[in-house]
Amino acid sequence: MDSTTYDQTVFVAGHRGMVGSAIVRRLSALGYSNILTATRDELDLLDPAAVLSFFREMKVEQVFLAAAKVGGIHANNTYPAEFIYENLMIEANVIHASHMTDVQKLLFLGSSCIYPKSAQQPMREDTLMTGVLESTNEPYAIAKIAGIKLCESYNRQYNRDYRSVMPTNLYGENDNFHPENSHVIPALLRRFHEAVLRSDEEVVIWGSGNAMREFLHVDDMAAASVHVMELPLETYQSNTQMMLSHINIGTGVDCSIRELAETIARVTGFDGRLLFDATKPDGTPRKLMDVSRLRALGWEYKIELEPGLMETFLWYRENIHEARG
Numbered sequence: 567m568d569s570t571t572y573d574q575t576v577f578v579a580g581h582r583g584m585v586g587s588a589i590v591r592r593l594s595a596l597g598y599s600n601i602l603t604a605t606r607d608e609l610d611l612l613d614p615a616a617v618l619s620f621f622r623e624m625k626v627e628q629v630f631l632a633a634a635k636v637g638g639i640h641a642n643n644t645y646p647a648e649f650i651y652e653n654l655m656i657e658a659n660v661i662h663a664s665h666m667t668d669v670q671k672l673l674f675l676g677s678s679c680i681y682p683k684s685a686q687q688p689m690r691e692d693t694l695m696t697g698v699l700e701s702t703n704e705p706y707a708i709a710k711i712a713g714i715k716l717c718e719s720y721n722r723q724y725n726r727d728y729r730s731v732m733p734t735n736l737y738g739e740n741d742n743f744h745p746e747n748s749h750v751i752p753a754l755l756r757r758f759h760e761a762v763l764r765s766d767e768e769v770v771i772w773g774s775g776n777a778m779r780e781f782l783h784v785d786d787m788a789a790a791s792v793h794v795m796e797l798p799l800e801t802y803q804s805n806t807q808m809m810l811s812h813i814n815i816g817t818g819v820d821c822s823i824r825e826l827a828e829t830i831a832r833v834t835g836f837d838g839r840l841l842f843d844a845t846k847p848d849g850t851p852r853k854l855m856d857v858s859r860l861r862a863l864g865w866e867y868k869i870e871l872e873p874g875l876m877e878t879f880l881w882y883r884e885n886i887h888e889a890r891g
Contacts, residue, residue, distance in 0.1 A: 571796075577602040577626045579611060579660055580633030584740040585675060585733075588788035589630050596792065602626065612652060617659040621667040629672040630791065631660050631713075635706075637742070638749045639772075639849050642703040653709035661716045665724060672728040673795045674717050676710040676812065678780075678853055679703045680732060688856040691732075691812055700850045714812050722808055729802060731794050734816035734855045738784035738874065739881045751781065754827060755879050756886075758834040768839040769831075772846035775824030780816050780854050783869035783877075790815045793865045805863055816855030817867045823848075826871075833875045 576593060580586035581603035593601050602624055609620050611633050620626075635652040642649055657674065664672050681689045682697030694714075699707045710732075717728035737751040745756065754771065761769045794802070794813055806813065821829075827840050860866075869877075 571628075572597050573599055574627040575600045575602050575625055576628040576630065577604075577621075577624070578630045578632060579604075579656075580631075582740070583632060583634075583636075584736065584738060584742070584784050585634075585787065586630070586632035587740045588738065588784040589632055589791060591785070592788040592792050593630075611656045611659055614655075614659045614662070618663045618666060621663040621669070626664070626667065626669055627671075628795075629660065629664050629669055630795070631657060631672060631674045633660070634675075636749075638753065639702050639847055640746055642706055646705040649703075650705035650709050653706060654712055657709070657713040657716060661713070661720065661728065664728070665720050665726060670727050671795065672717065672726070673791060674713050674728065674730045675791065676713055676730055676732045677706070678732055678734045678814070678816070678855055679707045679850075680710050680714070681853075683850050687852050688818065688854040689814070690856040691806075691814055691859060692810060694810065694812070702847060702849055718809050718811050721811070727799055727802075729794060730812035731791055731815050732812050732855075733787045733790075734780040734782050734814070734853070736782055736784045736787055738878050741784075741878065741882075743882060743886050750779070750823065750826070751830070751875070751878070752882070754830045755834065755875070755882055758830050758836045759879070759883070761838065762834055762836050766838060768841050769827075769836065770841045770843055771823065771827050772843055773823060773848040774844045775822060775827065775840075775842040777823050777848040777850070778820045778852040778854065779823060779826065780818075780820040781826070781871055781874075782816050782867060783874040786817075786867045786869050787815055790860065790865050790867075794860075794863070797863060801863065805859060813859050813863070814855040814857050815860060816857050818855065818857045818861075820852070820854045821871070829872055829875060830879075833872065833879050
């Protein structure tokens with residue numbers, strides 16, 4: 567890595583979210599000295615003119631595009647129009663503004679939900695667009711696929727170096743612990759913790775408990791993202807294809823939702839019964855990433871699930887639960 571890179575103006579879009587904040591922490595730890603962020607009040611990423619003006623004024627040189635509207639099954643089912651519209655607009659505005667202001671390097675962060683519902687497991691990058699998507703999050707997935715194709719199209723037409731990574735299910739510091747609109751790990755951490763405080767004898771979990779999921783700590787995701795961004799262009803291109811350029815980020819290991827719930831019960835100290843409500847949707851039966859491409863590029867995960875969950879739970883108790891009173 568050229569040392570001058572660490573002095574470049576690096577814009578992290580979505581720095582207040584779980585993903586963006588982890589990327590900021592990682593860049594800071596590595597010695598990047600000019601990390602640029604903007605709150606929603608300071609920059610509306612849905613406004614193309616505002617985004618273009620910001621890029622011109624701030625002389626952005628690199629971009630990590632982590633801004634997105636995200637949520638779990640319930641949120642995706644309830645707000646499909648917002649999920650497709652806002653995500654399409656954010657990525658289109660940021661990627662186009664990057665090109666218009668001659669930003670050569672950009673990393674777009676997508677999601678494992680881009681793959682078909684019935685994709686062979688573990689899911690390889692080349693299964694993209696080979697089948698029907700999971701209906702509960704199809705609008706979000708379509709938007710993320712469009713982001714990959716935006717990057718590839720600007721690379722193809724304008725010789726840009728816009729890369730894409732597809733993280734598996736993430737958890738960790740700054741996650742969304744909303745009781746209805748959060749993903750499975752923060753939702754369960756909150757539910758189990760509150761059950762302990764109330765001395766409940768049972769906790770009800772959506773679905774059969776049989777669905778299989780892969781989980782990656784957000785700090786590992788950030789390390790992998792910066793690793794991919796810092797790869798020499800020749801290395802990145804030799805391990806990808808022009809129109810199949812994204813790289814999976816994950817552990818390559820999964821567990822059932824039942825096993826996850828049992829682990830979270832241990833972490834939170836809940837010793838009551840676990841009840842599974844099979845009338846609620848499971849979502850995709852299994853979502854496991856093939857991470858052989860990432861391993862070939864020299865990166866593997868470090869944070870195991872239970873220690874990562876304990877760290878996340880402690881962060882929740884100190885920053886969310888106690889703050890809420």
